[in-house]
Amino acid sequence: MARIHIPNRVFPGFEIISKLKNKKLDDVVNSLNKMPIGIDFEDAIEELDKILGQDRGYEVLDTIRSFSSLVESNDTDINDVAINLTDSFIELSKTNMSLNQKTILSDNLFKILSNYSVISNILKSRELLLSNENNFIDLEAMTDIRVIFDDELSKKERMGMVLHKLFFEYTRNSETKELHLTLDLDDLKKVKSEIDKAIRKEELITKDYKDNIKFIS
Incomplete structure (x- = not known):
């Protein structure tokens, strides 16, 4: 094997x-x-x-x-x-x-x-x-700086960007897969906004239906 x-x-x-x-x-x-x-x-x-x-x-x-x-x-x-x-x-x-x-x-x-x-x-x-869906396993975030060089490489004044790499690990049909995404600050804020809304929705749903549904977390 x-x-x-x-x-x-x-x-x-x-x-x-x-x-x-x-x-x-x-x-x-x-x-x-x-x-x-x-x-x-x-x-x-x-x-x-x-x-x-x-x-x-x-x-x-x-x-x-x-x-x-x-x-x-x-x-x-x-x-x-x-x-x-x-x-x-x-x-x-x-x-x-x-x-x-x-x-x-x-x-x-x-x-x-x-x-x-x-x-x-x-x-x-x-x-x-959730069969046949992409099921989340783990997430790792890495932040780095991308420096932009002028044609004159030795010039000390340079421009740069801060970028964030998200490494998602998930399973689909019992097979482990990975997804790598690169985001800037605006992208992160959009992701955070959507996650915050999803958390709030779950809180409301589990509160409103807790007497009728046993939720599996």
């Missing part, structure tokens, strides 16, 4: 999984298996935080979500996937692991993947509702 692409954002989750002892790993898997379909993600994270410690629930849940495209086929060899995930993580993250640590990570991943058919019921609740 070729090296599996692992997004940088889920490296912390791999590290946590690699250190889970048998009892704690069983607690994580059992907790996920018992969660109802459509559970609020914040509630799911809170349940995992109780087992793993504060702020670790999200990292582990986000990592487990990234496995979805690897276990969809009925003839998938879970053991091979666990081993290749381990090798890919060590290579991409440049993490030094002893043979024993590597074995623990592979075994822990195998146990999680073996239970994935049940776990995926809650992890895919939103994706099922």
Whole structure:
């Protein structure tokens, strides 16, 4: 099997999984298996935080979500996937692991993947509702300066622009994709205005219909 692409954002989750002892790993898997379909993600994270410690629930849940495209086929060899995930993580993250640590990570991943058919019921609740759509995963913003040189390159007085690069990571049909956009300040203000309006709309909708609809966040 070729090296599996692992997004940088889920490296912390791999590290946590690699250190889970048998009892704690069983607690994580059992907790996920018992969660109802459509559970609020914040509630799911809170349940995992109780087992793993504060702020670790999200990292582990986000990592487990990234496995979805690897276990969809009925003839998938879970053991091979666990081993290749381990090798890919060590290579991409440049993490030094002893043979024993590597074995623990592979075994822990195998146990999680073996239970994935049940776990995926809650992890895919939103994706099922948004099938064939571009589903947001992560966003990174970088700001830099573009300097404009005159024909006389050594001239100290120069013009420049501040530009912002937005790197969107999203999934479509279980495939991870990226979108890179370059924006100036006016563009950012337009984006912010639209986001502020969308947030306000959600606040109003969830408030007005909270007695009749159980919203999944």
